[in-house]
Amino acid sequence: MDDKERVQEIIKLLSKEHPDAKIALQYIDPLELLVATILSAQSTDKIVNKVTKKLFKKYVKVEDYANIDLKELENDIKSTGFYRNKAKYLKKMAQMLVNDFNSNVPNSMDELTKLPGVARKTANVVLSNAFGIIEGIAVDTHVKRLAQRLKLTTKKDPNKIEKDLMELVPKRQWQNLSDLFIFHGRRVCKARNPNCKECCMNKLCPSAFSF
DNA sequence: CTCCCGATAT
DNA sequence: ATATCAGGAG
Numbered sequence: 104m105d106d107k108e109r110v111q112e113i114i115k116l117l118s119k120e121h122p123d124a125k126i127a128l129q130y131i132d133p134l135e136l137l138v139a140t141i142l143s144a145q146s147t148d149k150i151v152n153k154v155t156k157k158l159f160k161k162y163v164k165v166e167d168y169a170n171i172d173l174k175e176l177e178n179d180i181k182s183t184g185f186y187r188n189k190a191k192y193l194k195k196m197a198q199m200l201v202n203d204f205n206s207n208v209p210n211s212m213d214e215l216t217k218l219p220g221v222a223r224k225t226a227n228v229v230l231s232n233a234f235g236i237i238e239g240i241a242v243d244t245h246v247k248r249l250a251q252r253l254k255l256t257t258k259k260d261p262n263k264i265e266k267d268l269m270e271l272v273p274k275r276q277w278q279n280l281s282d283l284f285i286f287h288g289r290r291v292c293k294a295r296n297p298n299c300k301e302c303c304m305n306k307l308c309p310s311a312f313s314f
Numbered sequence: 315c316t317c318c319c320g321a322t323a324t
Numbered sequence: 325a326t327a328t329c330a331g332g333a334g
Contacts, residue, residue, distance in 0.1 A: 126330085127330080128330075139330095140330075140331095141331085143329090143330045143331085144318095144329090144330080144331040144332070145318085145319080145320095145328080145329055146321080146330080147321080147328095147329050148329095148330065149321095150322090151330085181319090182320060182321070183319090183320075183321090184318080184319045184320045184321075184329085185317095185318050185319055185320085185331085185332095186319070186320075187318070187319085188317090188318050188319090188332080188333080189318090192332080192333090219332090219333085220331085220332065220333085221332085222331070222333085224330080224331060225330095225331075228330075241330080243330040243331075244328085244329070244330070244331080245329095245330065246330085285330060288330090289329095293328090294328055294329080295323085295324075295327065
């Protein structure tokens with residue numbers, strides 16, 4: 104069986120195991136999702152959701168981020184880590200949204216990736232989940248790790264991994280693939296001590312039991 | 315490539 | 325103690 108057939112079997116098995124696989128970040132509009140996704144870098148959805156619960160009551164409009172004192176914003180997001188960079192990105196991003204995008208979150212890859220702190224991963228998450236627009240596959244640390252272990256790619260660069268996956272999987276499954284890999288990566292195919300014994304697709308994985 | 319960085323699991 | 329967590333910029 105070639106890789107295209109193998110990945111279809113993988114998706115089938117993962118869908119059965121994780122029928123609830125979908126984004127775990129809490130948000131009610133594109134701005135909230137954009138902010139939550141930026142905060143999620145090298146953090147967990149659990150921590151981000153805890154932070155945004157308070158954050159989204161205090162910051163409702165882009166102007167609220169654009170006008171805030173940087174130190175205060177840093178303090179509000181501190182527990183997500185990388186808080187100085189993230190605060191700087193959020194404020195500059197909000198200023199750009201006000202100045203160049205009429206205070207709205209844009210809905211195209213080109214426009215989103217112009218924003219400070221937003222590259223393809225964040226843009227893909229916002230486009231697909233907030234706007235229903237599929238332009239690519241969100242390759243985060245989990246998608247990267249699983250794609251490599253399953254040998255669906257030989258690349259290291261997330262953008263190249265995204266390209267390989269896009270050629271391997273039909274567009275209608277791009278979103279689901281990302282969600283399934285993230286769920287499975289958190290629960291079973293963990294970075295440390297992956298649970299190959301309990302993994303539903305260990306027969307399809309070249310790396311199974313090799314850790 | 316390095317740097318950013320607190321919270322959590324092992 | 326240390327690796328890792330829904331990354332991106334310089």
